[in-house]
Amino acid sequence: MEHYIVQGGNPLSGEVEISGAKNAALAILAASIMADETVIIENVPDVSDIRVLVEAIQSIGAVVEHPDRHIYHINGALIRDLPVDNELVRRIRGSYYMIGALLGKYKRAQVALPGGCAIGLRPIDQHIKGFRALGAKIRLENGMVVAEAENLHGAHIYMDVVSVGATINIMMAASMARGTTIIENAAKEPHVVDLANFLGSMGAKIKGAGTDVIRIHGVEHLHKTDYVIIPDQIEAGTYMFAAAATRGDVTITNIIPKHMESISAKLSEIGCEIKESDDAIRIVASRRLQATNVKTLPYPGFPTDMQPQIAVLLGLSSGTSIVTEGIFENRFKYVDEMTKMGAHITVESSTAIIDGVQSYSGASLYAPDLRAGAALVMAALAANGISRIYNIHYIERGYEDFPDKIRSLGGEMVKVNDGAEDSDAMRRMMLKVI
Numbered sequence: 001m002e003h004y005i006v007q008g009g010n011p012l013s014g015e016v017e018i019s020g021a022k023n024a025a026l027a028i029l030a031a032s033i034m035a036d037e038t039v040i041i042e043n044v045p046d047v048s049d050i051r052v053l054v055e056a057i058q059s060i061g062a063v064v065e066h067p068d069r070h071i072y073h074i075n076g077a078l079i080r081d082l083p084v085d086n087e088l089v090r091r092i093r094g095s096y097y098m099i100g101a102l103l104g105k106y107k108r109a110q111v112a113l114p115g116g117c118a119i120g121l122r123p124i125d126q127h128i129k130g131f132r133a134l135g136a137k138i139r140l141e142n143g144m145v146v147a148e149a150e151n152l153h154g155a156h157i158y159m160d161v162v163s164v165g166a167t168i169n170i171m172m173a174a175s176m177a178r179g180t181t182i183i184e185n186a187a188k189e190p191h192v193v194d195l196a197n198f199l200g201s202m203g204a205k206i207k208g209a210g211t212d213v214i215r216i217h218g219v220e221h222l223h224k225t226d227y228v229i230i231p232d233q234i235e236a237g238t239y240m241f242a243a244a245a246t247r248g249d250v251t252i253t254n255i256i257p258k259h260m261e262s263i264s265a266k267l268s269e270i271g272c273e274i275k276e277s278d279d280a281i282r283i284v285a286s287r288r289l290q291a292t293n294v295k296t297l298p299y300p301g302f303p304t305d306m307q308p309q310i311a312v313l314l315g316l317s318s319g320t321s322i323v324t325e326g327i328f329e330n331r332f333k334y335v336d337e338m339t340k341m342g343a344h345i346t347v348e349s350s351t352a353i354i355d356g357v358q359s360y361s362g363a364s365l366y367a368p369d370l371r372a373g374a375a376l377v378m379a380a381l382a383a384n385g386i387s388r389i390y391n392i393h394y395i396e397r398g399y400e401d402f403p404d405k406i407r408s409l410g411g412e413m414v415k416v417n418d419g420a421e422d423s424d425a426m427r428r429m430m431l432k433v434i
C-alpha cells in the first residue's frame with residue numbers, strides 16, 4: 001500500500017513556499033464554467049481534489065487546457081446538459097459547487113450528492129434552502145441533486161448556520177439571477193472573498209464578501225478573466241505548526257499574513273516567536289511550548305481545518321490543554337492514532353482534553369481524513385523513531401508535494417509506492433536511520 005515513511009527528530013528549518021488555496025480553487029474552477037469565453041486561472045494547487053473536479057468539468061463538455069502545472073484555461077461555451085457524476089466526483093466535497101454554477105448559468109443542474117472527508121454529517125440543507133429562495137425546484141433523485149428553475153430571482157436569505165459551501169453556492173447562482181440577493185449570516189472565510197473577487201473580475205456585482213452580509217446584483221452574462229488564486233491558509237498553518245512541533249525555524253512564503261492571524265496568535269500565546277513581513281511569516285520555536293485552550297469557529301476564529309494540527313502540537317506542550325471542536329461533530333478520529341504514539345488525549349463529545357507529554361514515539365498510523373492525516377505527519381516528524389502513515393490518498397487531496405516540501409526543510413519523509421520500497425530517497429533515509 002502507498003504510504004509515507006517519516007523519520008522523526010529533525011527540527012524543520014528553512015523556507016517553504018505555500019501553494020494556491022485548494023478550497024478557493026475548487027469554487028473558482030467550478031465558477032469558471034459560467035462564462036462562454038476562456039477564463040484563465042493561475043496558482044491552482046496540484047492536488048487530487050482539483051484534478052477530480054477538472055475531470056468533472058470536462059465531462060460535461062467544457063474545454064479545459066492545462067498549459068502549466070498551476071494554470072488552467074477553461075471555456076464553458078460548449079457545456080451540454082449532462083449529469084456531473086462519476087465515482088470520484090461522489091467522493092469530493094467541491095463537486096457541489098457545480099450545482100450553483102450550472103443553476104446560475106443554465107437554470108438547471110444535475111450533480112451527484114457530495115462526499116468529502118467523513119468529519120460529521122455535512123448536510124446540504126442550507127444550500128437547498130438558498131437555491132429554493134432563488135426560485136429553483138430541487139429534488140434528490142438516485143443520489144443526484146437535480147435543480148431546475150424557469151427563472152432565478154433575487155431573494156433575502158438568512159443562513160441558519162454559517163456555511164462556507166452554502167455561501168459560495170448561493171453566491172454563484174445569485175450572480176446570474178434577476179435582481180438583488182442578500183445573504184445574511186454569510187461565511188467570511190478567505191476563499192469566500194476570493195470567489196467573490198473572481199466572480200467580480202468576470203463582471204458579477206457582489207458587495208460585502210468578507211462580512212456577514214453579502215449583496216449580489218445578478219447580471220445576464222459573465223465574461224473572460226485572468227485570475228490568480230490566493231495562497232492556502234491551511235497549508236501555511238500546517239507548516240507553521242510542523243515548525244513549532246519540531247522546535248524548528250521556518251519561514252513560510254507566498255502567504256497573506258492577515259489570513260493567518262488566529263493561527264499566529266495561538267502560536268505566540270504558547271511560546272513561539274512569530275515575525276511577519278508583507279507576504280511571509282517566520283516562526284521560531286526554541287523551547288517547549290505551553291498548554292492553552294482553543295475552540296474552532298468560523299473565520300476569523302480558529303479554523304476547524306487546523307484542529308488536529310493544534311491538538312498534535314499541544315500534545316507535546318507542558319500542561320493540560322482543552323481543544324473544542326465548534327464546527328463538525330466527528331473530527332477527533334485521529335486521537336486513537338495519537339495514543340499509539342504516546343499522546344495523552346481523552347475526548348468527551350466535542351472536547352479533547354490533552355495532557356502534554358515530553359515526546360511522541362514513531363508508530364504505524366492510519367490517516368482518517370485530510371487534515372488529521374497532515375497532523376499525523378506532523379506528529380511523526382516530531383516523534384522519536386520511524387512512523388509509517390497509511391491512507392495517504394486523503395493527504396494528497398489537499399497538500400501539494402508534501403514529502404518534497406518537508407524534505408526541503410530538513411525533515412525526513414518519503415512516499416513509498418507499491419512495490420518500490422527501494423527508491424533512492426527511501427534508501428538514503430534508511431541508511432541514515434541504521
Ligand code: EPZ
Pocket residue numbers: 023026093094117120121122123124125126127128161162163164165166187304305327328329370371398
Ligand atoms: C468547507 O466545507 C471546506 N471544504 C472544509 O474543508 C472546511 O472544514 C469547512 O468549510 C469549514 O471551514 C471546502 O471548501 C471544499 P460548511 P463545507 O458548510 O463547505 C453545517 C478541508 O479539509 N452545515 O462551512 O462542507 C455543517 O455540517 C475541508 O479542506 C449545515 O448544517 O463546510 C458544519 O457543521 C474539510 N447545513 C457547518 O455547517 C448545510 O447546508 C459548517 O460547514 C451546510 C453546512
